Amino acid sequence: MMKHLKRFLIAACLLIVAVMGYFVVGILARPQPEVMVSTQHPTLSRDSCIDCHAPIAAEWRESYHHKGLTGPFWQRINDKGFADLFERLRLPCKSCHAPANVLDLTAEDHPVLRSDAVALGVDCVSCHVSSRGIMGPGRAVDAPHEAHADARFRVPVRAATGLCARCHEERAGVGRVVSAWQRSEFAAVGVGCVDCHMPRIDAPVVTGGEPKRRRSHRFAADKNIEMLKKALNASIVVTEDRKAVVRVINDRVGHDFPAAGTNSLIVKIIAEDESGQILAEKEHRFGTRELIPGYLDFWPFLRVSRIPAGERRDIVLRLPATPGKITAEFSYRDWFAITDKDVLFASMTRNY
Numbered sequence: 001m002m003k004h005l006k007r008f009l010i011a012a013c014l015l016i017v018a019v020m021g022y023f024v025v026g027i028l029a030r031p032q033p034e035v036m037v038s039t040q041h042p043t044l045s046r047d048s049c050i051d052c053h054a055p056i057a058a059e060w061r062e063s064y065h066h067k068g069l070t071g072p073f074w075q076r077i078n079d080k081g082f083a084d085l086f087e088r089l090r091l092p093c094k095s096c097h098a099p100a101n102v103l104d105l106t107a108e109d110h111p112v113l114r115s116d117a118v119a120l121g122v123d124c125v126s127c128h129v130s131s132r133g134i135m136g137p138g139r140a141v142d143a144p145h146e147a148h149a150d151a152r153f154r155v156p157v158r159a160a161t162g163l164c165a166r167c168h169e170e171r172a173g174v175g176r177v178v179s180a181w182q183r184s185e186f187a188a189v190g191v192g193c194v195d196c197h198m199p200r201i202d203a204p205v206v207t208g209g210e211p212k213r214r215r216s217h218r219f220a221a222d223k224n225i226e227m228l229k230k231a232l233n234a235s236i237v238v239t240e241d242r243k244a245v246v247r248v249i250n251d252r253v254g255h256d257f258p259a260a261g262t263n264s265l266i267v268k269i270i271a272e273d274e275s276g277q278i279l280a281e282k283e284h285r286f287g288t289r290e291l292i293p294g295y296l297d298f299w300p301f302l303r304v305s306r307i308p309a310g311e312r313r314d315i316v317l318r319l320p321a322t323p324g325k326i327t328a329e330f331s332y333r334d335w336f337a338i339t340d341k342d343v344l345f346a347s348m349t350r351n352y
């Protein structure tokens with residue numbers, strides 16, 4: 001009996017060692033993530049774009065494109081030691097966060113980390129400079145540099161598939177926003193990412209210039225409470241058999257709601273009597289649930305339950321016999337909010 005157990009234990013140990021060996025060899029055989037010198041404009045430096053186009057640069061500085069490696073999220077990755085760990089595992093984590101130029105890439109290519117000025121994140125050169133020079137919508141009248149008109153900057157659908165898709169369609173992971181958008185009604189009618197994330201504003205294009213109608217470079221999304229309010233289409237219905245149905249319809253977001261990341265939309269329904277005493281409540285989370293909050297909060301340890309574009313979800317609460325009122329509260333949990341607070345962005349009430 002003991003002999004069998006011993007043999008079994010030895011076999012089990014060998015198996016574990018073999019499996020670990022397989023993974024270690026796999027990691028060591030993996031090439032180091034690429035790093036490359038980005039294509040610079042032949043005469044204009046990275047910093048000069050920011051100087052001359054200061055009004056656009058001010059918007060971009062507020063965006064998470066600029067904060068790609070310096071914002072609170074990456075800070076958290078650093079603080080927890082994940083940045084080092086991912087580097088040892090040779091994962092190309094920074095490649096989309098501080099990339100070399102993306103305009104010359106094909107649909108199969110992924111961005112490559114650049115070797116210069118990584119603290120600027122996704123910057124003007126990443127998005128606008130190609131091997132042909134500066135690319136844009138072709139609206140400039142007196143630019144002191146060449147400006148090649150490019151459909152990716154003029155046609156929203158082309159921008160989505162030819163520019164945003166280089167980074168917002170991760171092959172593995174939680175950020176496949178472009179294909180989610182392609183399945184939506186928005187894509188079918190020609191509404192692209194820029195229509196919601198780069199709304200038209202009246203502001204100068206260059207330092208000291210006259211205001212002009214152009215698109216904002218702030219790229220507001222789920223960290224912006226106004227965007228969250230715009231995203232929500234919800235209602236409360238009380239049925240004859242005394243149930244409160246809170247219905248959330250995703251027809252205002254051009255992709256899943258929540259879009260990506262380890263984010264959640266949290267819906268809380270509370271039934272109170274007239275004195276304010278809580279009689280029944282229920283909470284439901286749409287989005288991404290972490291296996292161990294704060295630690296195993298990255299792919300593949302995630303359970304995803306987002307609401308796809310065009311779909312609706314009902315949350316049902318059985319109501320108590322006494323009359324009262326129902327409140328539905330909508331909060332959003334962004335990745336770093338695990339250590340911070342969820343943002344309550346909307347609520348509605350109804351008597352029953």
Ligand code: HEC
Binds near residue numbers: 064077176262
């Ligand atoms: C293919 C491009 C790409 C690669 C590779 C990539 N990311 Fe990202 N990352 C993005 C994009 C795009 C976002 C923006 C929002 C989203 O989709 O969640 C993002 C967002 C993030 C955020 C912020 C989440 C938030 O809520 O704003 C963190 C942190 C992050 N990535 C870390 C990593 C780490 C760690 C790796 C390596 C394991 C990595 N990224 C690899 C494209 C990429």
Ligand code: HEC
Binds near residue numbers: 050065122124159
């Ligand atoms: C994530 C990619 C991205 C980044 C980063 C970016 N842009 Fe743009 N930019 C665009 C897109 C897309 C448009 C076209 C929007 C439209 O009009 O459809 C655009 C438009 C422009 C225009 C044309 C404005 C007009 O309509 O006359 C200028 C000028 C410009 N960008 C300069 C900059 C500068 C300067 C920076 C850096 C501070 C920058 N961009 C960063 C994507 C980007």
Ligand code: HEC
Binds near residue numbers: 125
């Ligand atoms: C010396 C000042 C100056 C510098 C430096 C400069 N720009 Fe411009 N740029 C302009 C002016 C002026 C316009 C025209 C604005 C207009 O007509 O609305 C312009 C227009 C543009 C446009 C719009 C082109 C179009 O197709 O309509 C883009 C994109 C652009 N610049 C990007 C850049 C980038 C990227 C850099 C850095 C590599 C840069 N600029 C550096 C002054 C400058």
Ligand code: HEC
Binds near residue numbers: 127165193
């Ligand atoms: C070169 C890669 C790259 C390209 C091209 C790119 N993005 Fe991003 N984008 C990122 C990364 C990386 C982040 C997240 C940075 C972070 O949070 O750390 C991001 C963040 C964003 C956010 C903010 C998300 C948030 O949580 O606040 C929006 C909105 C966005 N991108 C829209 C766009 C749109 C629209 C386009 C096309 C016009 C585009 N991006 C092109 C890499 C890219």
Ligand code: HEC
Binds near residue numbers: 222253262
């Ligand atoms: C009809 C408007 C609309 C369109 C079209 C749209 N978005 Fe969004 N997007 C939103 C709203 C609203 C939010 C905030 C709520 C959420 O997270 O779903 C958002 C959130 C995001 C985020 C935040 C991700 C995160 O979890 O940190 C990213 C990145 C993003 N969008 C990128 C894109 C890209 C890329 C496209 C085009 C392929 C696109 N969006 C098309 C409205 C839109």
